[in-house]
Each structure stands twice: as C-alpha cells, then as structure tokens.
Amino acid sequence: MCGIIGPPAAGDEWQETVGAMMKSLAHRGPDDAGLTSGKGFAFGHRRLSIIDLEHGKQPMQTVDGRYTLVFNGEIYNYLELRNQLIQQGSRFRTFSDTEVLLQLLIRDGEQALELLNGMFAFAFHDSETGKWLLARDPFGIKPLYYSKKGDSLYFSSEIKSLFSASDIRPRQNWKALQHYLTFQVSLSEETLFDGVKKVEPGCYIVGNRSGMQKIVRYWDTNYQIDNHHTEEYFKDRLLTLLEDSARLQIRSDVPLGAYLSGGLDSSSVASMAADHLGSSIKVFTGRFAEGPAYDESAYARQVAEKIGAEYLEVVPTAEQFVDCLPKLIYAMDEPVAGPGLFPQYIVSSLASEHVKVVLGGQGGDEIFGGYARYLIGYLEQALKGAIFETQEEAQHIVTLSSIIPNLPLLKEYRPLMQRFWHDGLFDDMDARYFRLIDRSPDVETLLTADARRAYNREEVFADFQQVFNHPDTKSYVNKMTHFDLKTLLPALLQVEDRVSMAVSLESRVPLLDTRIVDLITTMPPQMKFQGGKTKYIFKQAVKNLIPAYVMNRKDKMGFPVPLKEWMENGIVRDFIHETLLGKPSRDRGLFDPKALEDLIVKEKTFGRQIWGALCLELWHQRFIDGGMA
Structure with a gap:
C-alpha cells in the first residue's frame, strides 16, 4: 500500500517536480521513498511495507534498466503467479509481489491484467520503445488520477500532489459539481477539479513518448445470465470463493486485523479471516455515546466473542468531528457522500495503533443487493x-x-x-x-439565481x-x-483508501473479488433477489459462519453519526454556522445564504443537504481559494 507519482513521458528535468509531488504523499508510505528517472520518464514512490519488508523497494527496475514499475496495492495471488513464472524459467531477486507484477508485464504486457487478483494502481515503462502503461484494479479500490498539460501527462495516487506541478492549478469542474450536488459523488472519469481525471476502475491507459494513445476497459461486469445451475450450486460456489478470497487476502508479513461493525458483511469477513489464521485476530469497532440509535457494539462484541477475537472499541466525539472534518476533506481531495467517513477515520486510527493491515466488508451491499x-x-x-x-x-x-x-x-x-x-x-x-x-x-431551492x-x-x-x-x-x-x-462503490472505496492511508494503514476488502462478482452478476435475478430478500444468496452461503442474531437483524445502521443531536447546540452547531453562513460561503455565489440560514436555523436538523453544502464549502476553502498549504 503506497503512493505513486510521475510523468510517464518526461526526462531528467522532471526530478524536482516529482520530488515535490512525493512530499504531499508522505502519509501513504512512511517506511521508504524512491525516485527513478530516465529517458522519457520519472517515477516516484512512497512505501508502506507489507510484503517482503527488506526488499521490494520501488520504483523497481530490471537489471538492464529497460523496464521500470511503480506500484500501489497488493497482488493477492502473487505466490501462485510467481511459481508459474519460475516454472517457465524466470528468476527473482526478491519475494515481493512488485517483482512478480514486473515480470508479468514484461512477459504479457496489458494481458497480464487478466491474471491479477488484487487491488492496484501502477505505472509501467519500457525505455527502449518509450511505451508506458497506467492501470487500475477492477473495482477502483486503489486510486489513480492524471492530468494532461500540453505534451505532458502527470499521474498520482492523490489529486493534491498533481498541484505540485508548476502548470497545474486547482479549478472547479462544473460538470462534476452538478453530479455532486445531485448524488454527492461524481460520475465516470470526472473529478471536482477541472482538467484532473480518474483512471476508471477496470481500465488502463497506453501511451508513448508522443503522449496518451488510448484508454481500454479490460474488465467489466458480466450479465450473461446462467440459467443452467441450481441455487444450491450458486450458494456452494459463492462460499468457496468467499473463503478463497479471505485466504488470499490474509497474506501479510505484518500484523493484520479486521473492522467489525456487527453487521453481516464485516462479521462474515472477520469470521473467515479468523478461521484461516487459526489464531486470535484483533477486531475494531466504533460507537457513539448518544444512545442506542448510534450504537451497535453489542452485536460486534458478540461476534468477536464467538470467533475468539480481541475486541477494541472507540467512541468518537463532537469535538473530534469539528477538529477532523476540514483535515479529512483535504485528505479526501474531493467532497464525500456521507458523514460516515468521520467515524471510519477514528476507527482506522485505533486500528493503526495495533496492526498495519485491516480487513473490511465493503462491497457487500452493492454486490449482493443489500440496500x-x-x-x-x-x-x-x-x-x-x-x-x-x-x-x-x-x-x-x-x-x-x-x-x-x-x-x-x-x-x-x-x-x-x-x-x-x-x-x-x-x-x-x-x-x-x-x-x-x-x-x-x-437542491435548486438552495442555489443562488446564477447557480440555478x-x-x-x-x-x-x-x-x-x-x-x-x-x-x-x-x-x-x-x-x-x-x-x-460503477459509481457509489468507488466513492465509498475512496473513503476507505483515504481514511486508512491518512494513518498509514492498509485496508483490504475480501468481498471485492472479480470471481465473486462474476458469479453473482450471472446468477438469475429471481434467485438472487428472491421475494425482495436483501442479500439472499449471500446469507444462504454464510449462514453456518454467522450467528443467528446477526443473520436475522432488521436494524442494521451503517455507521450513523449523531449530527442531529450535535446540531441542537454546542461546538458542531457553531462550526456549521461559521462555515456555511460565514463571509467566504456568502461571497461564493453557489448557495443562497438565506436558504442555507433557513435550513440551518429554522429546521434545526442535519440532513443530506447540509452535509453536501458543508463539504463543498470546506473543499472550496481548502483547494479553490488557494489554501493548499
């Protein structure tokens, strides 16, 4: 788990720029830093050491210097791929997954992507031909952004580091802002910054010394329905794949733990991890002190006891919310979809004190139909x-x-x-x-006349x-x-990545395996969503792993934040008033001050509209108003 940066088509004169870009990603890789440049490229890397701690330094080059790789993430099936390469005559200098990926790319080029089981974003360069490749994992677990300026192309794990390049400045992208005003996420390759785009999940970009040539989607969801197999087959096959994904994702040379909310997804992941590890696993949860509507820790404690896990808990506060939110908006690069990022960050901070890798249950609702x-x-x-x-x-x-x-x-x-x-x-x-x-x-009722x-x-x-x-x-x-x-899950994974990376923690999501998704998308819909039963086939598959009191819950909360209670008085209310009704917000020309005031003062509640406006204003103040430092 790391941070990667660089122009894949540049020269030695770009070393200083790449070095400046690296400074803003220090949190992503506190263990090591590397910078390599040559004919036509300059790559930078910040490392959080997880596999082969002593070796595996990046950027990684072949002995002759022809091929260079800079890589963020994990290739979970790297041992199996390494053995295949050895059988075909390859020799290795390290035991890292980075070198396995490098060898695969040399052998197969872009086709190597079809062999990978993992979360990743990487850049690969061939100095002989000048060809380069930028790629991102199928679900967008690992971030990758790029910006083109003339003949130059810059890429990075986080948007903010792109602004260290002298000719890239943060400017608002109205098209993506319209998306955020509606969905509180931006769609497709758009970001809130004009001229900055995402490499979309499951895609790669190919280029050479002349610049970017094409964008290719190498993986997509498959909806060719399989009407030949029974429900029993799908249930058994799903359980097999879930257990194998957990087996692959617990590979680590450092301590590993799991998030545990007490819901179906995180309980399943923690249970399978505990079974494979064969020893006690640390699990982490959060709750709020504002009452049972914000506390499901009783379920988490019961699951932890059942699987023999060491249970650790944290209680986020209103004071932490006010202190953290502006910093989190900066860490996120863009406004986010919901206040759950705050408690998630606090729980990640707790986890980082005990382990370096943590497993979570992200993706279960989107894959299995849980909303x-x-x-x-x-x-x-x-x-x-x-x-x-x-x-x-x-x-x-x-x-x-x-x-x-x-x-x-x-x-x-x-x-x-x-x-x-x-x-x-x-x-x-x-x-x-x-x-x-x-x-x-x-939303139109909150906008100024010009914005409307x-x-x-x-x-x-x-x-x-x-x-x-x-x-x-x-x-x-x-x-x-x-x-x-395609849209909401990558936004949730952006939160997952940033809150964990902000505390130098690697987060893994075992439910997000292409084999699992391919199985479920090809499953007959009437079988998958039988009678409107949410997560029907998933529950059938894991029913012997999960306690009945978790399986039969009808009160799953997500991770609600008591903002309604905090808005009634005190530090949160003052913070929101100051942010949304202060001079910068009033002068911005996006939200109508009177409409915001009516929403905040008269309704005395905290809903999606206030959250969206709050995040946008904090984002504008930190990035667009010139407050990048």
Missing part, C-alpha cells in the same frame, strides 16, 4: 405489475405476495419512502431509481442514464446494483 432502496424499488414494481397486470422484466422477479414478508425492513425508511412516492409513481425504471439515489432533490440557471438537471439525468441503462442488464435489480458498483 433498502432496492426493496423500495421492487415494492413499486410489484404494485405496478399487480395493478396493471404488466411486467417490465422477462418474468416476475418479485411479486406483491412474495415481497410482503420482507417489508418490515423498511420501518426506518419512512422519510425516503414519503419523498419517493410523492410523484412520478410508475415511471420508467431509470427515472424512479434516479429519484431513489438523488441526495438533494430540492447553470444547474442542468436534464444533463445530470442523461449522465446517470448512460451508466444505469447498461445494455446487458434486463432486470431492475441488475440495473440498480450495476449503477452502484
């Missing part, structure tokens, strides 16, 4: 089919009679349902899901449709989960 909004969407579909005797899908995946027993899960989602049912009932699937994930449906005129909701919806209406997704559940896998 309540999927059930809400299908409740409408079931009503539509029952009333009009029609069906938009090939067959009734969820009928009204089959969904009724699962509706108690929606007790805590009354505000969302009230807004969802308010209008547009029985519209097309894309229009309805757009309403479900719209984080700020009344510039905000184009139709354009945002068209960008949404490009992702949602995947041509191979026939069923509603596949369309919803596909959109989330």
Whole structure:
C-alpha cells in the first residue's frame, strides 16, 4: 500500500517536480521513498511495507534498466503467479509481489491484467520503445488520477500532489459539481477539479513518448445470465470463493486485523479471516455515546466473542468531528457522500495503533443487493405489475405476495419512502431509481439565481442514464446494483483508501473479488433477489459462519453519526454556522445564504443537504481559494 507519482513521458528535468509531488504523499508510505528517472520518464514512490519488508523497494527496475514499475496495492495471488513464472524459467531477486507484477508485464504486457487478483494502481515503462502503461484494479479500490498539460501527462495516487506541478492549478469542474450536488459523488472519469481525471476502475491507459494513445476497459461486469445451475450450486460456489478470497487476502508479513461493525458483511469477513489464521485476530469497532440509535457494539462484541477475537472499541466525539472534518476533506481531495467517513477515520486510527493491515466488508451491499432502496424499488414494481397486470422484466422477479414478508425492513425508511412516492409513481425504471439515489432533490431551492440557471438537471439525468441503462442488464435489480458498483462503490472505496492511508494503514476488502462478482452478476435475478430478500444468496452461503442474531437483524445502521443531536447546540452547531453562513460561503455565489440560514436555523436538523453544502464549502476553502498549504 503506497503512493505513486510521475510523468510517464518526461526526462531528467522532471526530478524536482516529482520530488515535490512525493512530499504531499508522505502519509501513504512512511517506511521508504524512491525516485527513478530516465529517458522519457520519472517515477516516484512512497512505501508502506507489507510484503517482503527488506526488499521490494520501488520504483523497481530490471537489471538492464529497460523496464521500470511503480506500484500501489497488493497482488493477492502473487505466490501462485510467481511459481508459474519460475516454472517457465524466470528468476527473482526478491519475494515481493512488485517483482512478480514486473515480470508479468514484461512477459504479457496489458494481458497480464487478466491474471491479477488484487487491488492496484501502477505505472509501467519500457525505455527502449518509450511505451508506458497506467492501470487500475477492477473495482477502483486503489486510486489513480492524471492530468494532461500540453505534451505532458502527470499521474498520482492523490489529486493534491498533481498541484505540485508548476502548470497545474486547482479549478472547479462544473460538470462534476452538478453530479455532486445531485448524488454527492461524481460520475465516470470526472473529478471536482477541472482538467484532473480518474483512471476508471477496470481500465488502463497506453501511451508513448508522443503522449496518451488510448484508454481500454479490460474488465467489466458480466450479465450473461446462467440459467443452467441450481441455487444450491450458486450458494456452494459463492462460499468457496468467499473463503478463497479471505485466504488470499490474509497474506501479510505484518500484523493484520479486521473492522467489525456487527453487521453481516464485516462479521462474515472477520469470521473467515479468523478461521484461516487459526489464531486470535484483533477486531475494531466504533460507537457513539448518544444512545442506542448510534450504537451497535453489542452485536460486534458478540461476534468477536464467538470467533475468539480481541475486541477494541472507540467512541468518537463532537469535538473530534469539528477538529477532523476540514483535515479529512483535504485528505479526501474531493467532497464525500456521507458523514460516515468521520467515524471510519477514528476507527482506522485505533486500528493503526495495533496492526498495519485491516480487513473490511465493503462491497457487500452493492454486490449482493443489500440496500433498502432496492426493496423500495421492487415494492413499486410489484404494485405496478399487480395493478396493471404488466411486467417490465422477462418474468416476475418479485411479486406483491412474495415481497410482503420482507417489508418490515423498511420501518426506518419512512422519510425516503414519503419523498419517493410523492410523484412520478410508475415511471420508467431509470427515472424512479434516479429519484431513489438523488441526495438533494430540492437542491435548486438552495442555489443562488446564477447557480440555478447553470444547474442542468436534464444533463445530470442523461449522465446517470448512460451508466444505469447498461445494455446487458434486463432486470431492475441488475440495473440498480450495476449503477452502484460503477459509481457509489468507488466513492465509498475512496473513503476507505483515504481514511486508512491518512494513518498509514492498509485496508483490504475480501468481498471485492472479480470471481465473486462474476458469479453473482450471472446468477438469475429471481434467485438472487428472491421475494425482495436483501442479500439472499449471500446469507444462504454464510449462514453456518454467522450467528443467528446477526443473520436475522432488521436494524442494521451503517455507521450513523449523531449530527442531529450535535446540531441542537454546542461546538458542531457553531462550526456549521461559521462555515456555511460565514463571509467566504456568502461571497461564493453557489448557495443562497438565506436558504442555507433557513435550513440551518429554522429546521434545526442535519440532513443530506447540509452535509453536501458543508463539504463543498470546506473543499472550496481548502483547494479553490488557494489554501493548499
């Protein structure tokens, strides 16, 4: 787990620039730093040593200096790949996964990506041909950004380091800002910074001394439905893949632990890790002192006791929230989707005091259909089919009679349902899901007149449709989960990466394995989302690993922050007032000060609109207003 930077098409004169870029990534790799340049490239690396601590230094070059690799992440199946290469005559100088990747790229070029099981972002350069390659893992677990200025291209693990290059300056990207105002994430390759783009998950970029040549998607979700296998097959195959992913991801030469919220995903990951390790594992959780609505630690403690884990807990405070949030926005590079990043950072800080690698359950909701909004969407579909005797899908995946027993899960989602049912009932699937994930449906009422005129909701919806209406997704559940896998999950993984890297901790996510996702996306939808049962097949697969009190929970919280209580008075309320109603915000011309004041002072609550406005203002102050130092 590291930080990588450089221009892949440059010369020795870029060493100073790359050195400056590296300074802003010191937190990503406190164990070592390396800088290598040559004919046509300059690469920098910050290392957090996890595998082969003594060796594996980067950038890594072949003995003759022709090939150079700079790499962030882990190749989990590197031992298997290393053995294959040895059998074919390769010789190794280290036991690191970096050298395995280097040898594979020399042998196979871009085709090597198809062999990798891991999380990664890397740059590879051939000094003889001048060809270079930038690549990112299938799910976007590891970040990779780039910016083009004339004939120069810069890349980095974090956006902020790009601004160390003399001709790149932070400027707002209105297209991505419209996405954030709507979804609180930006779609596709866009970032909030004009001229800075993401290498999208599952993609690579090829270039040479003349510059960037093409962007290629080497992995994508597969929705060719497998109607030949039984539910029993899918359940058994899923369990096999889950256990194998856990086996691969516990490989480490340093202490390893796990996040444990007490929910299904993290409990499954911690349980499988404990089984494979065969010894006590440290688990980490957080809770708030503001009452049971913000505390599910009882479940986490019970799971920890069952698997024989050492349980460690932290209680984040309002004072920490005010102190941390501006720093976290800087660490994130962009505004984020929800306040859960704050407690996640505090728990990561706790974990970093005990281990260097931590496992988490990210991805379970998006892969297996765990969000309540999927059930809400299908409740409408079931009503539509029952009333009009029609069906938009090939067959009734969820009928009204089959969904009724699962509706108690929606007790805590009354505000969302009230807004969802308010209008547009029985519209097309894309229009309805757009309403479900719209984080700020009344955002226009908060904007200034100029910003309202510039905000184009139709354009945002068209960008949404490009992702949602995947041509191979026939069923509603596949369309919803596909959109989330491509947009909302990478945003969550950005939080996962930044809060862990901010404390020099490596975070791994065993549920995100392409073999697992390929199995679930090809599974018949009526089997996967049987009767609207969230995570149905996942629960069937792990039911013997997880205690019944976790399996049968209907009160899973996520990681709610007691901002409503904190907003009533005290330091958080003062912080929000000062940030959103202060002169910089009033002069910015984005949000109408009177509308914000009405929202904050009169409603006396903390919702998605306030969170989005708060993050945007802190981001503007730190990056756009010239406060980068």
